[in-house]
Amino acid sequence: MESTVSEISQLSPRPVWAFFDQICAIPHPSYHESQLAQFIIDWAKGRGLDVRQDQTGNLLIRKPATPGMENRKGVVLQAHLDMVPQKNEHTVHDFTRDPIRPYVDGDWVTADGTTLGADNGIGMASCLAVLDADDIEHGPLEVLLTINEEAGMDGAFGLEAGWLNGDILLNTDSEQEGEVYMGCAGGVDASMHFPIERQADDEGLARFTVGIKGLKGGHSGVDIHTGRANANKLLARLLSHHLGETDTRLLALRGGTLRNAIPREAFADIAVSADQQQALAAAIDDFAMLMKAELGQLEPQITVILEPCDNPVAPLTRAVQSRLLAALNAAPNGVVRMSDDIPGVVETSLNLGVINTEEDRITVLFLIRSLIDSGREMMQGMLQSLASLANVTVEFSGAYPGWKPDPDSQIMHIFRDTYEGIYQRKPDIMVIHAGLECGLFKKPYPTMDMISFGPTIKFPHSPDEKVHIDSVGHYWQQMQAILKAIPAKSA
Structure with a gap:
């Protein structure tokens, strides 16, 4: 990874914030994700990971299970590559050329006059941090990064059957820590x-x-x-x-x-x-x-x-x-x-x-x-x-279709149990009035078990966008606990 460019790289958990800092440094509005995609491809190859790109432009990176967990169900960590480009009237910024300028504002990270891209940059950063880590227990792992989610869900529409091997998909595009989503609106x-x-x-x-x-x-x-x-x-x-x-x-x-x-x-x-x-x-x-x-x-x-x-x-x-x-x-x-x-x-x-x-x-x-x-x-x-x-x-x-809730979801129960084990309270199980890619993923992968969760992000799609610092730590802790708790495949 290249050298970090702002104060946020020193925040905790550093693996997530360091990757998010780098993501902010590379322009990636909708329809202009190629520079960021190439950075990730080069980084993954440098780490010896299996990385590939489909005809639509989606990225898939595979990482073997940690020793002793080879028999666990496969997990797909999923985020989207693009961000919404919005700026204040007097802000001089070209989203196709200029980096986002994040900074710490009390308990939050926000950007200087523009959208921050925490939607879905923090989720993407956490996926890359898992790939980069040597001390996180997990079964067979895939990271799926889709293109152009914000402007048309082109990546999700173009996802082909048979490309993914996982049994469970963890979408990282939700925006309230302590909530887990099992359904969303269509549009x-x-x-x-x-x-x-x-x-x-x-x-x-x-x-x-x-x-x-x-x-x-x-x-x-x-x-x-x-x-x-x-x-x-x-x-x-x-x-x-x-x-x-x-x-x-x-x-x-x-x-x-x-x-x-x-x-x-x-x-x-x-x-x-x-x-x-x-x-x-x-x-x-x-x-x-x-x-x-x-x-x-x-x-x-x-x-x-x-x-x-x-x-x-x-x-x-x-x-x-x-x-x-x-x-x-x-x-x-x-x-x-x-x-x-x-x-x-x-x-x-x-x-x-x-x-x-x-x-x-x-x-x-x-x-x-x-x-x-x-x-x-x-x-x-x-x-x-x-x-x-x-x-x-x-x-x-x-x-695009909505994502119908599945009350029998195994991964939903795993999320609930691990969250309660960490925080001694139950998470809120929710349906969101926004478009998540999970509904589209269900077409090529109808049996895949899915949930969506993430840190607390306020005012996405506007220059007021900000992400709560402590919630990123809670989200990162929860992700690691879920990966460790994934059950073995049925005999």
Whole structure:
């Protein structure tokens, strides 16, 4: 391993933090994992480990059992290679070139103005630390590192049957120490397309950018129940209602960057006649005061801006503008239904994640999540109805299944017993309202026994992301105990 680059490498447990420090030093946002993958391949070969890469780009590293444990069931430790690239507005950072800059902040590790990548970098670091260790007892071991989990689960979709030998899979992509997950939501992406029609520009129009900034954002599954504001929805509300008396003409919209992150910022380029500029400014001020009153406790940094802009395009036709803003304002967003079977867990939700203006259309991206197929289908039907009313098209893609809980899971019982043995309390057995790769792994490996666990990570998919230092130690201790407790194969 190369020399470490920050203070976090000295934290305990050092094997995990040293690898995570190195992971932070190598850019690895979704679709750009090749540099990190090559580093891991070279490192594994240097350690004399069996390492291979499939056609999709997933990595598989095998390590023989420690002496005397050759007859144990095989275990697959699993993490994903990519991270979500999000940064604060004034942070200068190129996720494809620049390293993440982690630092210690009290009891937590966070990053300087960007996502940290603890999701799923800590899990990946722990897998590599097990491979590197000579003092951890385990049976036959495999480490599976998948690509592009955050932007489409491409690695999990591409995983081939027969590639893995293990009987048990330990997914490391959960985000609350003391909880173990045995099920997750499925999901589907939705793309709504509004064809652009523009009319001849009237001379004398003043051009401005209006925007919503300073929101917390977050993970569109894990944080969807918190009530955090969606910048795209707030901008639609501003444009469709609060600017309705100013004859505002729309030039372009943009908001959010990922369909699985609650958008923190959204902007519209607009045009108004010179005699309406004062009314426009007053309306923006009124909306800013309203947002502070409504959301100030939850979103203390919310800001509504009005700035001159130089976008030269002609305004949208009134008909297109009307349909677009009505659809955005009416679009469902957030928690749709809580689960009846699992108290406190979201059953079905939707995130209006991205708005982007292209040359000939405006595209709106949603992510639907649900623990049940019928909930996902219900939301698809709602978006289809909305598109029909707006006279536009909607496309669905990338559907992935949920992970159905198995109450008879042997590895679940092992986790529970080892955790209770260490901490004298039972872990919380959970189902998560987010997409884990386990549901997709069940297709090529239907009999594989799986759980998901991890350290405590707060606010993933946002620049506020942080991982609790002590929880990493607890997670590492639990992983070692589980590996030691794996039973022998049946005769």
